[in-house]
Amino acid sequence: MDKLMCFVNYTEMARVTGVPFNYLLARGQQIKVISQLYRNAADAGYIIPAMKSEGTDEQYEGATVIEPTKGFYDVPIATLDFASLYPSIMMAHNLCYTTLLDKTTIERLKLVEGEDYVHTPNNENLLGARKRAKQDLKVEKDPFKRAVLDGRQLALKMIEFTKGEVEAEYSTKNGYDHDAKVIYGDTDSVMVKFGCPDLPTAMRLVSAKFVKPIKLEFEKVYFPYLLISKKRYAGLYWTKPDKYDKMDTKGIETVRRDNCRLVSTVIETCLFKMLIDRDVKGAEE
Incomplete structure (x- = not known):
């Protein structure tokens, strides 16, 4: 100490x-x-009201977009990640201090707003800018520009687009043995059930990378996988087919320090039985 x-x-x-x-x-x-x-x-002379805490899972919520298909999956679930989502958005829209124009350059090169450059709202109240973006959204016809104007919609569109692409590509129509299903999507990744029962096949399927506009990369495979709800899941984490790397848990009571030891122990024991021993009945008992 x-x-x-x-x-x-x-x-x-x-x-x-x-x-x-x-x-x-x-x-x-x-x-x-x-x-x-x-x-x-x-x-600063303020007082904060003492609100009764309702203790939900919704605190500190991010931009989760695909509703989880809850359940215990005894087949490989692959996680596909957008490669560097934010940098690629910055690149796509040329967002960088080196692309910043000043008035003199605009006048010298006789640049036309809307054609040669885009005017971004700056030095303004964020809410005002947001209101304006909403106004622009009403009149904009081009679907991609609409998505750009509405940042959250862009992320949503990306993930929904990806879900559609994955399910259309990995289908029996295209000669695969099973129809793939996206069971969950979270901010910048999607979790895919390819339908195949074995790990090597699942890993082979995901190594075929996606083409532009979205660069999806294979990150890991969970097998087996327990999806409880948004931001709460557990599974054995594999990056190579011969041995799992670890047992991975997210948002589950084993890691919460304000729980009594019994809760952590029971949950950990159940997870071990389900995921490592593959003994679901034992975990129930």
């Missing part, structure tokens, strides 16, 4: 975030954030 300076670090963290020492060991990140909000609000 002396070598790792545990007391020093925890004391400093408690002092900076304004939470009792034991909260750092027994609770998560959110309490530290809220505590700082209270402290800063008090300094």
Whole structure:
């Protein structure tokens, strides 16, 4: 404890975030954030209402777009990732300080707005810009420009487009043994059930990369896979067919520090039985 300076670090963290020492060991990140909000609000003469916490899974929600087809999958589920989604969006729309024009350059080169360059809203209130984008959206006819104007819609369109492409490409019509099904999509990746029962086939299928406009890359295969709800799943994580890398869990109670030990132990035992021993009945019992 002396070598790792545990007391020093925890004391400093408690002092900076304004939470009792034991909260750092027994609770998560959110309490530290809220505590700082209270402290800063008090300094500025504000008070924060004490709301009753409803404790849902919807906190800190990202841009999940494809509703999960919940269940236990005893077949390989492949995860396809958009390669560097944000950089590729920046490249697609030429968003960079080196492409920034000033008035003198526009006048010198006699550039025409809309044809030679795009005017982005800057130095303005974000809400105002958002309202304007919504106005532009009403009159814009070109479907791609519409998607660009509505950023969230763009991400949504990308994933829906990908779902359609995956399911159309990997189908019995195209000579594959099964119809693929996208069972979940989350921000910049989709999870695909190809239908094949074995790992090598699933890995072979995903290594055929997608063509432009979207660069999808094979990241991993889950086998077996338990999809509980949005942002909550568990599975054995494979990147090569001979041995799984690890048991991967997301949003499941094993990692939550504010749970009693019994909950973590029971859930971990069940996951081990289901995923590693393949004993679903045993896990139920």
